[in-house]
Amino acid sequence: MAAKASLRDYQRELSARLQSAEVGRTASKLALQVGEEGWLVDLLDAGEVIPVAPISAVPLTRAWFKGVTNIRGNLYSVVDFSAFLGGPGVTLREQARLLLVSERFRIGSALLVDGSLGLRNAAQLQPRASAAAQAPWIKAEYTDTEGRPWKELDLPQLVQQPEFLDVGI
8 A cells, every 4th residue: 555655756746847847848938149130039949059060052043051060970951030030141150050950840940040149037027019910930029038039940840841941942
């Protein structure tokens, strides 16, 4: 009988830990600089953020498709996220970064961004309404305590969009 009570206690404790981990997961977002805009990404969707590795250009592709890069023996397609959004392309300088899309999407893609700004506490962000029509990969928009606007990137939506997947001209 003691073993059953112990198993039940273990299950309750495990459930409580999983629930607290879920709350903690959504508390922070990865902040990125994309052109003049601030973007937020769910930590589960981001694989890692790394300095820009050498990129090999691919002919006959759209201007926002920078090419492919080799990261630890794996090829990643590189999309200049600012140019994809219709803005100026990312200038390759020391602050520029590659956001590797999580391996769980099985897409082998990286977003070239102007820089990584660390983590932002989602509890300190205030939702805001947008007057513009939303792209399907914009999950939400926020304002932080300093009044800076942020857009939350919905990576699962972005990597499914035909305009993101169609890199050829």
